[in-house]
Amino acid sequence: MAHVPQIKIPATYIRGGTSKGVFFRLQDLPERAQVPGPARDALLLRVIGSPDPYGKQIDGMGGATSSTSKTVILSQSIKPDHDVDYLFGQVSIDKAFVDWSGNCGNLSAAVGSFAISSGLVDPARIPRNGIATVRIWQANIGKTIIAHVPITEGEVQETGDFELDGVTFPAAEVQLEFLDPAADEDGDGGAMFPTGNLVDDLEVPGVGTFKATLINAGIPTIFVNAADIGYTGTELQDAINGDPQALLRFETIRAYGAVRMGLIDNVDQAAGRQHTPKVAFVAPPSTYTASSGKAVQAGDIDLLVRALSMGKLHHAMMGTAAVAIGTAAAIPGTLVNLAAGGGERSAVRFGHPSGTLRVGAEARQVNGEWTVTKAIMSRSARVLMEGWVRVPGDSF
Structure with a gap:
């Protein structure tokens, strides 16, 4: 042959x-x-x-x-x-x-x-x-x-x-500027807040009903409070990725959140859209030890964020999710903003499994609607x- x-x-x-x-x-x-x-x-x-x-x-x-x-x-x-x-x-x-x-x-x-x-x-x-x-x-x-x-x-x-x-x-x-990072009316999933709310009650059968910020900025992202789903926000990869039931719960949250955001018509379609949306959980600052062994002090960060990508907890933070974090943090009343202490802010430093990252965003309200002109962060x-x-x- x-x-x-x-x-x-x-x-x-x-x-x-x-x-x-x-x-x-x-x-x-x-x-x-x-x-x-x-x-x-x-x-x-x-x-x-x-x-x-x-x-x-x-x-x-x-x-x-x-x-x-x-x-x-x-x-x-x-x-x-x-x-x-x-x-x-x-x-x-x-x-x-x-x-x-x-x-x-x-x-x-x-x-x-x-x-x-x-x-x-x-x-x-x-x-x-x-x-x-x-x-x-x-x-x-x-x-x-x-x-x-x-x-x-x-x-x-x-x-x-x-x-x-x-x-x-x-x-x-390398400094990156993500211009107009939120989806517009012609974009996939609609406006920056597809439900029209900064915070929604997200009902997930078999998991529960809890507060969620559903945002299209950088990448469609579902933010929930860590405490509402039984976590502290200081978790490292093994705590999530080594728990098949936890991964199944997060995928279920992702599927129902995707439907709520208008990204898919029903939860069965989530398997064909693995990259988006992302799921992340947030918490107020707390001291923890990063995966490198370095201590991250609560006083050095504004909030904690952990995010999943392709069904697993990310070892650090996806860049597009960082844009979503920076954008949501800049808008008073979102779960991300509240975890960071609330109020208006143009930048946040958040703790992730590998350490910390700073991201900025320029947000303003126009005719009662929030818009973000750009998000900024550095990479290499x-x-x-x-x-x-x-x-x-x-x-x-």
């Missing part, structure tokens, strides 16, 4: 924030994978090593966590006043499924540098030394991200002394490997 040989595709493996992903230029993909559809999904699944019933992704580039089962496709932008179009695919680990429903805020930190290094940004826009401003069109959600990328001697600077909890080594700081990015990724020629 003849076997089809492997093909090789130009690719770059990059850490962005607390995530890792395989980056491609659209033009480098095989022709049938240059358009959305089954061929593209099958290719990316094979690149990452999914679906893997063992949950390890041994035969691919994935790292067996939601933070490392990611792909990015970039192309020169077709949008006016933008440099690059950025498409993110969250690859399921154990299912034959690529979720295109949302962005990855962490990998957003690597988009600007990859775009520059790959020749997707006009060289005239790149200084010899200083900061390059890369205008990114986030194609999944139809939003603009501005990346401020450090440049030294005409090249992207990746090394530096910026430290990010959840990442072992320091690197160069570093190329880990570049060259070609190989897949069997008949796998897509």
